[in-house]
Amino acid sequence: ETGVTQSPTHLIKTRGQQVTLRCSSQSGHNTVSWYQQALGQGPQFIFQYYREEENGRGNFPPRFSGLQFPNYSSELNVNALELDDSALYLCASSRRGTTDTQYFGPGTRLTVL
């Protein structure tokens, strides 16, 4: 059984650029959630995907968007990057209707200059 993987590990962008982060869910999981963890804070829920559709969203603007693919992997896209978008982005997968436990990937560290 493979765990949750994320790519890339680190990323540096400049303000105004766009970025795509990727996540492969754990084997057997069908739901993916994305979180933003700013330095010194707890993770903040961005949104989740189930059956390739967004199914719940936190207080993040529309420039944060995502996709889920038929193999349950997912992408997080952020447009018009701002300095405050610098954070660790965490992906978590789970299997809806079972144990309700989310398993997290190692994260992608995004730095916006």
Add this chain to the structure above:
Amino acid sequence: AQSVAQPEDQVNVAEGNPLTVKCTYSVSGNPYLFWYVQYPNRGLQFLLKYITGDNLVKGSYGFEAEFNKSQTSFHLKKPSALVSDSALYFCAVRDPAEADSWGKLQFGAGTQVVVTP
């Protein structure tokens, strides 16, 4: 709206002593509660959860937590701390009564645990 509070930014304990990390929550219905641990430059590792049933739940690495509904608390405990337990600990809550709440965890700000030899 759901919320989680971890009142201590840091907990210091000597190796071999009991460790307690505090968490209180606020939800409209019956909560689902979780503890995760984060090591430097790593993602979150699941420790344990309370969904229903016995108020004392046991998890990974010798950790346990007690759900107290009257005090709206879910404190994490370990009888004998190890130096390797030094990490950042997060409490999280999900309100299953909230629409589209699956996969939506509300995290506390985290508590840094420092275990000294």
